[in-house]
Amino acid sequence: MRWSRPSARETLRAADSDVAGLGATRAIAFVAPALLLIGVFLVFPALWTLYIGITNYQLTGPAAAQPRVVGLDNFVSALNDALFLNSVGLTALFVFGSAVIGQNVLGFVLAWLLRRVRPSLRRTVEAFVLLAWILPGPVVAYLWFAVLSRDGGTFGLLLNDPATAWLVEYPMVSLIVFNIWRGTAFSMLLYTSALAAVPPTQLETARLVGASGWQTVRDVVFPHIRGHVLTNTLLISLWTANDFTPFLLTAGGPNHRSEVLPVLIYRQALESGQLGYASAMSLLLLVGNLVIALVYLRLLRRRA
Known part of the structure; x- marks a missing residue:
């Protein structure tokens, strides 16, 4: 052969x-x-x-x-539950205030301001910002609990108002500020990398024609980093929506005023023992995350 x-x-x-x-x-x-x-x-x-x-x-x-199949009863009950609807609103506020606005804006501002400072100062600032991000959640929560505590809390002493219980009187504001402080590092790193891709000649041209800082960002920088902004917003929104750290600070209180969805699901599952009901809430949260992701991906595709 x-x-x-x-x-x-x-x-x-x-x-x-x-x-x-x-x-x-x-x-x-x-x-x-x-x-x-x-x-x-x-x-x-x-x-x-x-x-x-x-x-x-x-x-x-x-x-x-011997669990019994109840079909969609858990989902219908959740959508008619005042506590669930309250948690959905608080979660949306938490995500929008601390991630979409807070971490996005502060991360970009830090990346923008650190472009032309001395390398030693830039590394020092980046190290402190990263430290807040890499520390374990329980450690960070304990530190902030000590800062915001009514009994000798650092923040109250600085404002000469030690009697204010910030976590009780302003629970959501405290959680939003805490999450901005903790999560800004990721946005700063991403925008630092994105700004390095902006052509220096375009920045110099904007400076020569007398463009203000805001005009430079709007007309020169933003068109180059729009995709990075959408990607960063998607990631930090999903992370924040599923963050359980607020439980370590307020446990959802007082009177459910800071009970975001992950906290509510935990309390329904392990404190109330309603595992089926809590799983239905988890799936509704998952559907919400998928909707948010699809919206951002559609925006990214439209940009492309």
Whole structure:
């Protein structure tokens, strides 16, 4: 039997179908560990939460041993629950005030101001901002609890008003300021990288024609970093909407005035034992996150 050399067309077809040259079996074996981890830690928990959300599953009692499928009752109850609607409003306020506005604006301002300062000063400021971001949540929450405490809190002493209980009288304002302080580092780093891509010649031209700082940002800088702004806003919005750290400061109080959705879900699941009801709330939160993500992705696609 004579060996025949493959034609050029067959060679190109084989290269197109298997660029790495692994073959189907080796390629599947190569990605199998990653697919297994995704299945175990993402797909299975999501499906399990979906199942629990349509049952009356509870932490204790008869429903814990033999849960009963209740369909969409949990979702209907959540949408008619005053506590859930209150948490949705507080979560929207928390995300908009601390992420969309606070972290976005402060992160950009820091990145913009640090462009032309001495390298030593820039590294010092960046180190302090990053320190707030990398510290564990319980540690940061304890520090802020000490700062805002009515009993000898640092903030009250600085304002000569030690009797004000900031976490009780202004819980959402305290949480918004806390989250801005803690999460601005990511926005600052992203905008620092984005500003490096703005052509210096355009900035110099704007300066020569007498453009103000705001005009330069609006007409020269923003068109170049619009995609970075949308990406940053998407990420910090999703992180903030799912942040559980507010529980460490206010536990949702007083009188549910700072009970954002992650806190409400935790209290319904572990304090009240209503695991099925809490899972339904989690799925509604997931749907909200998906809607926000789709809106941002549509804006990014329109920009492209």
